[in-house]
Amino acid sequence: MSYLPQRVTSRIEGKILYNEPLRNHTTWRIGGPADVFIEPASRKDIALLLEFARENNQPVTVIGNGSNLLVSDNGLKGVVIKIGDALGHVRIVEEKLIAEAGAKLGRVTAIAQAAGLGGLEFAVGIPASIGGAVTMNAGANGAAMADVVDTVTVMDYQAREHVLSAADLDFGYRTSRLQRLEAVVVEIELRLAPCDPLEIRRRSEEYLRRRRVTQPLDSPSAGSVFKNPPGEAAGRLIELAGAKGLRVGDAVVSEKHANFIINAGKAKSEDVLLLIGRVREMVRDKFGIELELEVKVIGNSGAGWLDAICHQGSKPLAGSD
Ligand SMILES: Cc1cc2nc3c(=O)[nH]c(=O)nc-3n(C[C@H](O)[C@H](O)[C@H](O)COP(=O)(O)OP(=O)(O)OC[C@H]3O[C@@H](n4cnc5c(N)ncnc54)[C@H](O)[C@@H]3O)c2cc1C
Missing domain, CATH: 3.30.465.10 (Uridine Diphospho-n-acetylenolpyruvylglucosamine Reductase; domain 3)
Structure with a gap:
């Protein structure tokens, strides 16, 4: 995608960055570049960006503090709007x-x-x-x-x-x-x-x-990866299935809280996805329970990516809720 035209940038008060690595904006410290990354400073900024995206047929992704997001290392196309401190x-x-x-x-x-x-x-x-x-x-x-x-x-x-x-x-x-x-x-x-x-x-x-006491707060993570199944704690099932400490690349199932996957260094989005798949399989094999993702998986696809997104559902067109 090309840069925003001057007639748009001149009216925006917030921060505009191109090819901004989204790992700078997720608590997992994972995520490739956003074509256009914007932190609006006003509702007027948001309105201008939405208008630009609509007129130019660009996808829009809205993020907050990035603490529940797994963003692909391939990044995000279009406009990423971060609703932050501004x-x-x-x-x-x-x-x-x-x-x-x-x-x-x-x-x-x-x-x-x-x-x-x-x-x-x-x-x-x-x-x-x-x-x-x-x-x-x-x-x-x-x-x-x-x-x-x-x-x-x-x-x-x-x-x-x-x-x-x-x-x-x-x-x-x-x-x-x-x-x-x-x-x-x-x-x-x-x-x-x-x-x-x-x-x-x-x-x-x-x-x-x-x-x-209970959470690995000194390592990057996105909190609980899976939702708790009815009447159960996902962390307990993962631990009993023997997945604590399991590792793919630098993605590791936390020893302290089994429903957390920590980034122990330079974990890639695909490492986390593979680990998610293995944990799911182990819990399914042991308990017959299909764990559902709590974290949101977003970004440019690969095959595993598509599969993970299918497990969390997608947004319908505006107004069709
Ligand atoms: C250490 C740690 C502990 C955690 N503990 C908990 C916990 O106890 N309980 C809990 O529920 N969660 C917990 N979480 C997960 C996370 O903090 C929550 O899910 C949180 O609500 C995500 O908020 P966010 O601003 O980071 O949103 P993001 O992760 O940026 O986005 C989450 C979703 O909300 C959407 N979104 C965000 N902002 C907007 C907006 N302004 N408009 C429209 N859509 C928006 C995004 O598109 C995305 O779908 C924890 C995470 C970490 C890292």
């Missing part, structure tokens, strides 16, 4: 917290705590943007984003904004309607409850302590 304004209005989608969850939880608003502390330690967290319905400690979301403002690929209520979002375990819409999440309103900041802090510190 769109991360957070404000409190009475008992509501209103955050732009790029705000990091760590910052949002700290602001809620300082304002004496409770209910979000379950999410401390999830290295997400709040837009990604709502899209994934991220959860931990017995709660999930669905419990606190009031409304979500999205911009569809025709650059029209819509305010969706929680009831519109079809939240489920690590899923929401947002994963099936061709739309960019731009703002989220959370409904929180007054609570003693010291109590919020106590709970948050306990959740963080548990994470440090």
